[in-house]
Amino acid sequence: MTRLIVQCDLTHSNARQQSFHLHAHLDIPLDLPGQGIIAVFGRSGSGKTTLLRCLAGLERCPSGFVSVNGAVWQDTSKGIFLPVHERTVGMVSQQPCLFPHLTVRDNLDYGFKRTPLLQRRVLWDHVVEILGIGALLDRYPHYLSTGEQQRVSMGRAVLSNPCLLLMDEPLASLDAQRKAEILPFIKRLNREMNLPIVYVSHSIQEIVQLADTLVLVNEGQATITGSVHEIFSRLDVFEHQGDVAGAVIDTQVVAHEPEFGLTCLEFYGRRLYVPYQLSSVGDSLRVHILSRNVSLSLTPPPGPTSILNIFEAHVVEIGASTSGKSAVDVKLDAGCLMLATITRKSLLALNLSPGQRVYASIKAVSLQL
Numbered sequence: 001m002t003r004l005i006v007q008c009d010l011t012h013s014n015a016r017q018q019s020f021h022l023h024a025h026l027d028i029p030l031d032l033p034g035q036g037i038i039a040v041f042g043r044s045g046s047g048k049t050t051l052l053r054c055l056a057g058l059e060r061c062p063s064g065f066v067s068v069n070g071a072v073w074q075d076t077s078k079g080i081f082l083p084v085h086e087r088t089v090g091m092v093s094q095q096p097c098l099f100p101h102l103t104v105r106d107n108l109d110y111g112f113k114r115t116p117l118l119q120r121r122v123l124w125d126h127v128v129e130i131l132g133i134g135a136l137l138d139r140y141p142h143y144l145s146t147g148e149q150q151r152v153s154m155g156r157a158v159l160s161n162p163c164l165l166l167m168d169e170p171l172a173s174l175d176a177q178r179k180a181e182i183l184p185f186i187k188r189l190n191r192e193m194n195l196p197i198v199y200v201s202h203s204i205q206e207i208v209q210l211a212d213t214l215v216l217v218n219e220g221q222a223t224i225t226g227s228v229h230e231i232f233s234r235l236d237v238f239e240h241q242g243d244v245a246g247a248v249i250d251t252q253v254v255a256h257e258p259e260f261g262l263t264c265l266e267f268y269g270r271r272l273y274v275p276y277q278l279s280s281v282g283d284s285l286r287v288h289i290l291s292r293n294v295s296l297s298l299t300p301p302p303g304p305t306s307i308l309n310i311f312e313a314h315v316v317e318i319g320a321s322t323s324g325k326s327a328v329d330v331k332l333d334a335g336c337l338m339l340a341t342i343t344r345k346s347l348l349a350l351n352l353s354p355g356q357r358v359y360a361s362i363k364a365v366s367l368q369l
Contacts, residue, residue: 055089091165092154111160183210208228208232232245289362298359325344328341
């Protein structure tokens with residue numbers, strides 16, 4: 001199996017950077033799949049960008065080891081350190097970095113033509129088609145929107161034929177609509193190019209839609225690593241990250257009801273109604289069901305109800321019921337793992353315990369995609 005292995009111990013200690021000690025400290029041992037999209041999440045200054053710079057060869061770990069799919073890029077114990085130009089990485093930063101005097105076509109050609117013919121693993125036309133930039137080829141960057149410039153930046157990075165694509169908050173400068181437009185392009189790049197991506201972000205929404213593997217970084221330490229579905233279903237992960245706890249579910253579009261503004265999804269043989277989606281029947285969609293939007297009952301509603309999504313489930317685990325806090329998290333098995341946040345008073349009234357059957361209700365209008 002291909003792997004991405006990183007073992008870095010990096011602490012800047014020179015006078016110029018002493019005031020940024022935490023920002024420049026990195027002590028992260030990682031052994032990750034060398035495929036899919038690996039998201040690195042954490043607060044500003046936690047070490048996310050430093051990790052990317054170590055992978056790219058822009059930072060040298062005084063004590064470190066970096067191996068990508070069997071190729072050793074750094075091994076301090078053996079005096080090995082490959083410089084940037086010898087590492088087959090592509091990098092996309094927050095701001096598009098295009099050559100203003102070159103057209104889109106010439107920007108794309110910049111990396112592609114510098115790759116020896118026998119080392120080219122991607123097709124120029126295929127990358128252009130995936131990113132939807134065929135109509136932009138004869139334009140100059142200053143005639144493009146920021147979102148279009150960022151797609152061209154991605155194309156140029158991929159056409160340099162990297163074995164690893166590094167993305168440092170590439171959507172940070174875009175509004176919500178532009179982000180939603182570009183996320184599918186990133187997923188297609190990963191899927192159709194079979195190109196592993198390390199994606200740094202502090203946006204939970206981006207990570208939910210993109211990530212296969214998630215690395216949580218805090219003050220230079222990788223605190224938790226695992227599949228995105230596993231991590232989001234844990235009771236102890238996001239208690240200090242704000243209102244983001246909840247299940248991540250992969251679904252498939254099975255029907256649209258435009259007269260009601262709804263789309264029907266299916267997961268593990270169950271139906272889930274969400275606000276109308278601009279997707280075709282058969283498309284895959286990932287849903288983030290926030291725990292605060294899940295309510296529990298011991299019996300199904302006896303009569304008609306406004307809630308469209310009601311699932312039979314079983315209690316798997318109950319979080320700590322801390323004195324002074326009003327809420328507690330409950331992990332459920334509803335065909336997939338799901339979380340519900342309820343009050344401690346409700347927990348007592350329902351008398352919940354692991355293994356107990358309950359009914360989880362979720363309002364369609366509350367669901368996030």
